[in-house]
């Protein structure tokens with residue numbers, strides 16, 4: 442989702458505390474923790490005794506990944522993958538490339554992709570078939586957020602933290618132009634509030 446115009450300049454100068462003032466909190470750390478614990482318990486149940494790899498999509502999913510692995514009772518291995526979209530915007534080009542490859546052997550393993558947000562679904566529509574080429578036993582998808590309104594490719598997550606409306610989400614790993622990933626809650630950019638900065 443593109444954030445355009447003169448307000449960008451104000452945002453560029455904004456720091457974490459400015460954003461804390463204007464940002465609308467959608468989900469608090471407490472809510473996120475509660476949900477992560479529930480999902481971790483579900484994964485434990487669903488894959489008891491299996492070899493699990495949690496595959497974190499960089500960079501936005503690191504905090505959600507940390508929560509899931511922390512609250513799981515099973516000892517999962519972790520790995521990282523980075524997919525980059527090329528072209529002016531994610532939605533217009535739809536061209537995805539893998540810029541960081543996972544290193545663990547996925548053959549016959551339960552691979553659970555840990556994603557920050559599923560938006561158009563383009564990234565995962567590219568990524569998931571690629572992972573299948575590595576011969577995993579199964580590939581599941583665990584996303585912190587699901588933004589259904591803008592879905593273009595049919596992607597359904599197996600585990601969903603929260604549903605969100607068509608807003609520009611920031612915080613808890615999610616960025617606006619690489620910023621605000623460190624906010625310890627899930628927020629969104631309200632452009633009318635940005636005016637007041």
Ligand code: IMP
Pocket residue numbers: 442501531556557558559560561562563564565608609610611615616617
């Ligand atoms: P896709 O449109 O489903 O391919 O989403 C691609 C990626 O865009 C996501 O994994 C996020 O990293 C990023 N993204 C999508 N929506 C938002 C948002 O609201 N805020 C921040 N990043 C987003």
Ligand code: MG
Pocket residue numbers: 498499500501502556557558
């Ligand atoms: Mg992502």
